[in-house]
Amino acid sequence: MDGNISQLNISRGGLPKRPLPQAQLTPLGLEGDDWAHPQVHGGPNQALLLIGQEVLDELNALGYTLFPGALGENLTTTGLDYQQLALGQRFRLGAQGLIELTKLRKPCRTLDLYNQPGLEKIQKLLTQKGRGGWYARVQKGGLLFPGDRISLVDQVV
Numbered sequence: 001m002d003g004n005i006s007q008l009n010i011s012r013g014g015l016p017k018r019p020l021p022q023a024q025l026t027p028l029g030l031e032g033d034d035w036a037h038p039q040v041h042g043g044p045n046q047a048l049l050l051i052g053q054e055v056l057d058e059l060n061a062l063g064y065t066l067f068p069g070a071l072g073e074n075l076t077t078t079g080l081d082y083q084q085l086a087l088g089q090r091f092r093l094g095a096q097g098l099i100e101l102t103k104l105r106k107p108c109r110t111l112d113l114y115n116q117p118g119l120e121k122i123q124k125l126l127t128q129k130g131r132g133g134w135y136a137r138v139q140k141g142g143l144l145f146p147g148d149r150i151s152l153v154d155q156v157v
Helices: 053-061 109-114 122-126
Strands: 002-010 018-020 023-026 048-052 075-078 089-093 097-104 134-140 142-144 149-155
Touching: 048 053, 053 075, 053 122, 109 122
Parallel strands: 048 075
Antiparallel strands: 002 018, 002 075, 002 149, 023 142, 048 134, 089 097, 089 149, 097 134
């Protein structure tokens, strides 16, 4: 299973996360990224959040107004089948990075700002089919760029 990083995103805390032309991957995620609620997000086992552009496209087709970084993801990806992702899968990012999927994201009330009258709560839709994204730990850092390849290496669990 392979894909690409379509956008790298960080914020000083909260939503949305904004794009970067490149980013340094560290044990705590992308350099310069922070969380509004560090007691819930972040740390070494939730250093990165990955969400597919395909998920954003699906939700936009349902009437939501989303863009890369809107859901708080650090890596907006293309080409990965989120229904096939699993705990313990390890992926090579670009030339050097290595990450391991650690936890399926549980969407919280912070995403309420994207809920719209007449549409189902976005949090409910994000709990279906792996749409909410995956948290990952960083096993090896490195410099990342939009367009970098994401390649499945193995599964450790």
